[in-house]
Amino acid sequence: MGTPLGDFVRARRDSIQPQALGLPERGRRRSPGLRRLDLATRAGISVEYLTRIEQGRDRNPSVAVLNALADALSLDMAEREHLRYLAKITGGACTAHARPEPPRREVRPSVLATLRLLEPGIALVTNRLGDVLARTAAFEAVTAGSGLLDADAPNLTRYVFTDPRARAFFADWNDVADERAFDLWLGPAAANAEWLSEQIAPVAGPEFTRRLHRHQVPHRGTLRLHHPSGGELRLLRETLELTADAQQLLVLLPADEETAKAVDRLRSGPHGRLRAIS
Structure with missing residues (x-):
């Protein structure tokens, strides 16, 4: 059985063409990407050891091995951080398996007070699973008619993958789907x-x-939304990590004048007050 760490290393290896690293083409292959031999050579480890990592039979590679793999795969800073995170959770996978359970949904009063200060801006509090825990009235106005907030406990990840309206609402649905799937690895906890x-x-x-x-x-x-009322909204995203709560405060800012005017029009319509969901 594989591990998240092994899956990631194998996926990155499969995504690299040998020519991109100046390696010779070794003829037709059944699988794409870099050969295990080539990656192991670049990382200075044995093919057997790399195979054990990819197949989940070695769950605790050293920091030196992780850095060597990162260099050999030409990972950027975000990918290196993800590699280290996966090594951490993979190394702990041999402990007792936690029972799958939903995460906590409480939002601290001081975080809610901060969110109120952001009105009339577009902002929300969420976690890495995509639970919308609190939001400003402007966020409700911008998403009105999309179906995103229809559920009693809205969840961005569930909406993106299970509601057909999401593909029309998010102009770059494929990118958003990748984001939502990736963030599941980051918390709040593996069981969640x-x-x-x-x-x-x-x-x-x-x-x-x-x-x-x-x-x-x-x-x-830039997040691009096709609002049901017509027109495209282009929004910049600024995220404040609430590490102690395993939550995030996300602020959406108009990326251009046309979007700013459209948001003003949407905000002028009827909408509710700040809502916290627990």
């Missing part, structure tokens, strides 16, 4: 992520599972 994955996988099918195990580190560019 497994709980949500077990709920989504039967409904979303291979589309979700493939993205989850591909470990595609997202770049999180």
